[in-house]
Amino acid sequence: MTAPDPLTLQPPRSFLLDFDENTAVARITLNRPDRLNALTFEVYRELLATFRALDSEAEVRAIVVTGAGRGFCSGGDVEEIIGPLLERNFEGLLDFTRMTCHLVGAIRACRQPVVAALNGTVAGAGAVIATACDVRIAAASARIAYLFTRVGLSGADMGAAWMLPRIVGLGRATELLMAGDFVDATEAHRIGLYNRVVPDGEVLAEATAFAERLARGPSFALGVTKQALDGESQMELEAALEAEARAQAICMLNPNFREAYEAFVAKRRPRFV
Numbered sequence: 001m002t003a004p005d006p007l008t009l010q011p012p013r014s015f016l017l018d019f020d021e022n023t024a025v026a027r028i029t030l031n032r033p034d035r036l037n038a039l040t041f042e043v044y045r046e047l048l049a050t051f052r053a054l055d056s057e058a059e060v061r062a063i064v065v066t067g068a069g070r071g072f073c074s075g076g077d078v079e080e081i082i083g084p085l086l087e088r089n090f091e092g093l094l095d096f097t098r099m100t101c102h103l104v105g106a107i108r109a110c111r112q113p114v115v116a117a118l119n120g121t122v123a124g125a126g127a128v129i130a131t132a133c134d135v136r137i138a139a140a141s142a143r144i145a146y147l148f149t150r151v152g153l154s155g156a157d158m159g160a161a162w163m164l165p166r167i168v169g170l171g172r173a174t175e176l177l178m179a180g181d182f183v184d185a186t187e188a189h190r191i192g193l194y195n196r197v198v199p200d201g202e203v204l205a206e207a208t209a210f211a212e213r214l215a216r217g218p219s220f221a222l223g224v225t226k227q228a229l230d231g232e233s234q235m236e237l238e239a240a241l242e243a244e245a246r247a248q249a250i251c252m253l254n255p256n257f258r259e260a261y262e263a264f265v266a267k268r269r270p271r272f273v
Contacts, residue, residue, distance in 0.1 A: 009053045012046040024061035024215040026054060033069025036121050038077035044099055051106035061215035064207050065133060066117035075124020075147060104159045107132040108230055111223035113214045117207035118142040128158040134226060138194040139203040143182045150180040168192050218256035218272045
């Protein structure tokens, strides 16, 4: 996969960004394998900028996030983030924690489906980034832990206390965020945290294939669906029904709705735009 001319993002220094113009799938690869892809200030900033930019890239119809080497992401780098944070005052710390939260907000706001391909260690902020993705496909080796309380921090970090109960339920989320224990792939799949588990070595291909399937779908409708999943969480049923009625009427005005009908009549696959 190589980035074609239409993808006009600034090349990141701290991870790999590739785009396949044939499938319309962009791939972000965290690329510090010697540090289990631990996050630095630079990685945070560039991931935030990249997701915000991808949201407006019309050519990109789905995104895969993965990690190089033996793990997906082990969280914040102890030497490059944790140490320097100890020297900051409250305002300096708040600048950092808000930036990490903005990253999760950018992933959730991104109109494209975001598929996580998880392997090895998925920990701390890496676990929350995985949680922020729309779908999590994991290798059998992918152990996940929300480690924050293990280092004296709140388990409610980067939106984890909002997202995780909606995925696995309040009781399991409470245990995961308070205990900070690693959960193996079998258990993570059983409780619904992982959408599927595949053998080691197959996870990137599986996640990419699923992203390609979504990329062939009706992008506008998928973006509306993603927005509704987040936006309706705080609504009463009546408000949610009205929101969905309006969203569906808007989708019916989109050319993909007519294309689906014409493809059905012609007994062919739809060609969504």
